[in-house]
Amino acid sequence: MRSFIEHRDHILADLSPLPARRVPVAESLGLVLAEDVVARVDLPGFDNSAMDGYAVRSADLVGASADSPVVLPVDGDIAAGDTTRHSLAAGRVMRIMTGAPMPDGADAIVPVEASDGSAVTVSLMLAPEAGRHIRPRGEDVRLGTVVLRAGQRIGPGHLALAAAANVAEVSVHPRPRVAVYSTGNELQTVGSELAFGQIVDSNGAMLAALVRAADAELVTIGHLDDDPSAVRALLEPIPGSPDLLLTAGGVSMGAYDTVKEVLSEGGVDFVKVAMRPGMPQGSGRIGPARTPIITLPGNPVSSLVSFQVFVLPALRRLAGLDPLADGAFEGVAAVDWPSIPGRVDFTRVLVGPDGLRPSGGQGSHQLGALADATAVAVVPATDDHVVAGQVLTCLPLLGTLGA
């Protein structure tokens, strides 16, 4: 049997970041830069006022104070957005707003709070040093310098910086586009009357939610019966031309494991992975577009854990991110719990102030215990149980944070 790390590396070895594309900067949130972003302007683009107040020649205000204000005539206003190049004569001031361009000749700002606020003849109550409250052109960023680097993921502040640098489009790896298919004759739509032997298809909606929580784009969601002719649809062009195809179910040892049966011929490698839950796994490329595919086991908990362990790194690789920088952290077991040696156990745990506790029944079909879990703890294959105090690597469950 493969280790989960071997299987993950096998999947990642076949994937590369999606080809770069230019997108409007306003649509770049969360994407990874494929090229550096270079400032197209100085920031600020011109010397401007950092305060609402008066643009002055500092030499005119030597000795000014609250007790001994200097009174000067006001030669009009400069608002932010004023595109005129004003000039300030000696012995005069101009009223100026935050962000407005400095008039030629002025070398300091007196804030409005240190004045009587007049628009005609103003009393100024301090003597600024030259340069005071001026934001010089290019102080923050110089035209032609790199403001964001290839490989950075664009957050809101990065997006604002690129926009401010007048960069209208950025070159990014696009968001991976994913198709999801659940399989199995027993699966019915949620809200149906269930006959004996039938269950609700929870995997489809869960995988769709995981795709969104991983900041990928769901392009297709479907269901396939356990019937070779139905499953063969996966070998045809897939609606939405996904970058990654996910299936759930039909990959185990059963006589009706049609996904395995059909896709073994079609380019998918089916393997056993030494993990619990999630032993039966498959990956490869299929169809005319050689679309990467990961076939997940059908038990919902197996499917969820397999998504965290294999699909999330794959999506991160496609998006241009470090596939393994997925927020793993170390936790300390608060209690003992049993584990099966020979396989890595992914125990769903509650992360509490006193450490990690299993969140309830750990069967691969037991969704109930997931409700309180916020992470999966990775129990090494060598352990036959976890002891309280043991340090374990934990993977935060996608989409469960921030409640």
Added chain:
Amino acid sequence: MRSFIEHRDHILADLSPLPARRVPVAESLGLVLAEDVVARVDLPGFDNSAMDGYAVRSADLVGASADSPVVLPVDGDIAAGDTTRHSLAAGRVMRIMTGAPMPDGADAIVPVEASDGSAVTVSLMLAPEAGRHIRPRGEDVRLGTVVLRAGQRIGPGHLALAAAANVAEVSVHPRPRVAVYSTGNELQTVGSELAFGQIVDSNGAMLAALVRAADAELVTIGHLDDDPSAVRALLEPIPGSPDLLLTAGGVSMGAYDTVKEVLSEGGVDFVKVAMRPGMPQGSGRIGPARTPIITLPGNPVSSLVSFQVFVLPALRRLAGLDPLADGAFEGVAAVDWPSIPGRVDFTRVLVGPDGLRPSGGQGSHQLGALADATAVAVVPATDDHVVAGQVLTCLPLLGTLGA
């Protein structure tokens, strides 16, 4: 001056979780439950097989082993999704797949791995105890029990659990809908040729990105000139009927701070908050719908910090989340840095292995320094500088994680 905590509490005191709404479970990712979710079925809904293998009567296999297999006739197959109630006669077995319903009379499963796999007359190489590899009806969840509680935020596993429990719709607080307006005559569209005195409108795109990063919905984005008649549009019905209105700019001490001028009459409270950046703030309700509004300062860094400190808690409150459980963490300063006493300083910092370091120029207009920052450190108003080793509360910058 108000403290930032007083101002935040003032904003929060006026807001409640948005009225609950029923949504299809598949659309509930990230939303907060307004009502408990009660299972409409048992999980599992019927006794079923946990393995691909053979349903047997354990009494028929006493003493079976690899050396001494028991050979029994196979009375057909039971696939997952088979809706017939089968019955197993003594001295016979049925081939059964994972998830398929147990036949009456059978009390254990022999996995296919412990057989010769025959569909006609099978050699079985172990003697299972009664109940082995059977998932009993209701073992995971019982019909009528609460599987998810009001107040929980729905993650992918929760969504799967609700679906599996055959709950088609859940009652949730909807995602807050937000309108964003940047203001200022100096602001031009990204990619424009900038005249002297003009800058790119980076706030609009940044606030839109922050709204998305906060998992809220952007319904309108616009720009208003510094002109009372333009700003009065905010007192009319807002396109998209937002739950929260955000403006940036026009709230300071200037002669053209039109947002402040117009909205002071219209129900907005403008105050100074003892923080840096972000001193000029406003909040209230305006227009015929009494829409909650937060007016942010126009300097981009002030706007971003104000979003983190005031808007994010407001959005969390509207969404039904704990407004203050925003991931704040404690960090240790790696170096000294200056601070202005009398105001809380929100220093943009890099969180490195050795602690916190300011990420560059800290002017409220300096976006360049934001590129590397991943958090803001909250420096108390009593401090005139930070000393290396000092513990500071840090707010993770929205949308910068996971790179």
